[in-house]
Amino acid sequence: MVSFGGLALSDPRGQTGELLRSRARLPKPHTVPLPVPPVARPVRTDPTTDFYEIVQREADLELLPGLRTRVFGYDGLFPGPTLISRSGRPTVVTHHNQLAVPVAVHLHGGHTPADSDGHPTDLILPTAGWSDQTHATHGGAVTAGQRDYTYPMRQRAATLWYHDHRMDSTAAQVYRGLAGFHLVTDDEEAALPLPRGDRDIPLMITDRAFDADGSFRYPTPDHALHTTGGVTDTYMEGVLGDVILVNGAPWPVLEVAAARYRLRLLNASNARRYQLRLAPARTPFIQIGSDGGLLDHPVEQTTILLAPGERADVVVDFAAFPPGTAVTMNNTLGAGSTAQIMLFRVTGRASDDSHVPARLSHVEPLRRSQAVRTRDWRFRRAPTGEHPSWLINDRPFDPARIDADVTLGDVEIWRFTSDLHHPVHAHLNPFQVLSRRGGAPGPYDLGWKDTVDVSPSETVEVLVRFTDYAGRYLLHCHNLEHEDMAMMAAFRTR
Numbered sequence: 001m002v003s004f005g006g007l008a009l010s011d012p013r014g015q016t017g018e019l020l021r022s023r024a025r026l027p028k029p030h031t032v033p034l035p036v037p038p039v040a041r042p043v044r045t046d047p048t049t050d051f052y053e054i055v056q057r058e059a060d061l062e063l064l065p066g067l068r069t070r071v072f073g074y075d076g077l078f079p080g081p082t083l084i085s086r087s088g089r090p091t092v093v094t095h096h097n098q099l100a101v102p103v104a105v106h107l108h109g110g111h112t113p114a115d116s117d118g119h120p121t122d123l124i125l126p127t128a129g130w131s132d133q134t135h136a137t138h139g140g141a142v143t144a145g146q147r148d149y150t151y152p153m154r155q156r157a158a159t160l161w162y163h164d165h166r167m168d169s170t171a172a173q174v175y176r177g178l179a180g181f182h183l184v185t186d187d188e189e190a191a192l193p194l195p196r197g198d199r200d201i202p203l204m205i206t207d208r209a210f211d212a213d214g215s216f217r218y219p220t221p222d223h224a225l226h227t228t229g230g231v232t233d234t235y236m237e238g239v240l241g242d243v244i245l246v247n248g249a250p251w252p253v254l255e256v257a258a259a260r261y262r263l264r265l266l267n268a269s270n271a272r273r274y275q276l277r278l279a280p281a282r283t284p285f286i287q288i289g290s291d292g293g294l295l296d297h298p299v300e301q302t303t304i305l306l307a308p309g310e311r312a313d314v315v316v317d318f319a320a321f322p323p324g325t326a327v328t329m330n331n332t333l334g335a336g337s338t339a340q341i342m343l344f345r346v347t348g349r350a351s352d353d354s355h356v357p358a359r360l361s362h363v364e365p366l367r368r369s370q371a372v373r374t375r376d377w378r379f380r381r382a383p384t385g386e387h388p389s390w391l392i393n394d395r396p397f398d399p400a401r402i403d404a405d406v407t408l409g410d411v412e413i414w415r416f417t418s419d420l421h422h423p424v425h426a427h428l429n430p431f432q433v434l435s436r437r438g439g440a441p442g443p444y445d446l447g448w449k450d451t452v453d454v455s456p457s458e459t460v461e462v463l464v465r466f467t468d469y470a471g472r473y474l475l476h477c478h479n480l481e482h483e484d485m486a487m488m489a490a491f492r493t494r
């Protein structure tokens, strides 16, 4: 076991969750090279559309050196392959389910018609069959073996990600590996002189705990994920692992030239929040984008705070460091093994014609005066004595119930209040943060957001405006254990 300078793992700050410790022999940090997920190639293109096929299957991967981890992988990979779509060019992804459990695929940040949004009851049953047709299907639009997801991609350039959304079992199935990047590009972004190619790197940050044989530890009541979903009561606040994986590798190392890099940071963890910081702190993160794409203008950040589901696009200029410098990305909310994320080793000088322009994009500001109504959404734990669960407006999720009817095109204020840490995510359209604790938005509330970090006893107001697609969508907590334990609500657009 690695000691991390003698620091004991202690209860992490700034978290709602329980720490689950590994029993496996863990590598020294900064010894495993950073993997970058392969970019998926379309199986077919026609004049209007790109077509992809992804097979969801189990695979044994060497995540920890010398050990094998059985994962659920998109194409058997963790993270899954990265899809890249052009704004305005439809993408159709056919998912084949060769796992032994039902799945649903949600494109997080996608502006997607309801029948392709991966609603938790719109399941793809296993190719090999599924004995129990009623349990966990809840009357959704169920398909056998495969399903086509159609993404019109009428949205701006942004870092999206796709992940499992199966009713009651999202947390366990994402934990086992069902997550990948889906990038959207557009002409506006392509015209900017930002770092590109192998200096544009997606970084999926997750925390996991491993058993002695290398398998993932996860406290589910039903290891087969067949009948009972959720997590054991001890871990209902959220599962926090003691190993930080970036793109599936533990505390990896990346060799970088002394040049600018664009890092697309994604917190794909079930419950853990991170506050990222570079050391030595010779250069800031230049934040250029958030969940919904480019900001108006770049913003210097000393740290980046990411709750589950959130993304931040940053540029780091490694020319600020002498060649040979080891630059660590740390997590100031972590302790011991979770205080470290990864290391960048600066190799040598290199040509670099990239820069970060003073103006990046135009983000249309939504205003309080445009709002036609205010809705309250209260996120809290079920009272003692009730079945252990998490509630929105005092109710557990019911797939047969619509909690709000919203008119397409209307601007509304949605007011989120919280007992503990709840990262709140809305499907269909991004929103803008209007206020936090009655004051100005926070430093990480910039631009278009689809997930907002709501802290204990906090009120956050956001301005939402849903467009284009009529149907049933979700608002939910992106702490995946909370989500599985009923912290979701449905809204209907029309």
Ligand SMILES: [Cu+2]
Pocket: 379, 390, 421, 422, 423, 477, 478, 479, 482, 483, 487
């Ligand atoms: Cu929550």
